Amino acid sequence: MKLSKNNAGLEAEKLAATFLANHGLKLVTQNYHCKYGEIDLIMRHAKTLVFIEVRLRSNSQFGSAGASITPQKQQKLILTAQHYLQQHGDCQCRFDAILMNKAEASHIEWVRNAFDA
Template sequence: MANTDNQGQIAEYKARQYLEQQGLSFVEQNVRYRFGEIDIVMKDGKDWVFVEVKYRSPSRYGGAVNALSSAQTQRIRKAASHYIQINRIDAICRFDVIAADPNGIQWIRDAF
């Protein structure tokens, strides 16, 4: 399990680097509440972007893109809603997914 945790951390770091190269600015990482977690918080201009990073080895069926369940998206939405409230954010927000595997990164804007 520690190996997959480490791969996940590496994937998050690479995702952050990738998004910064695309012009987004980093705000915060690994925001945890008891009911949910946000992997990365970025800003795209004035818009806030909540990023879920999914890492999968290529042998896993469906790859990283298909790894998000509806329960997970609900937890992420709940965490983001709480984050927006406590930080008094009044701006457009969206949810992106970074799907990472050893072959590269796929960025899905407005994923859910």
């Protein structure tokens, strides 16, 4: 599937949600926003709530998709997830990443427990 320039991020999130649903996860919400930041996808995997960062790189000239999840970005994701849990109830959770390269959009790398909270 070729991703358009204007909607590449949204298309990547849709691809990721479909990919994860095909692996047994259920979508809870998409693009959760609060004052700390945004979480692309929140899904449930059995009894675990999974906060998912979707990263799409158009090329690797400035590093890989995974390398773009900096410690600062991780901290924003953690704060946003904590806010979500305060609003919706505390439960077991983890942080995953879906990594894609625009040139190979059909290749999806799923990194479970991408970083520790």
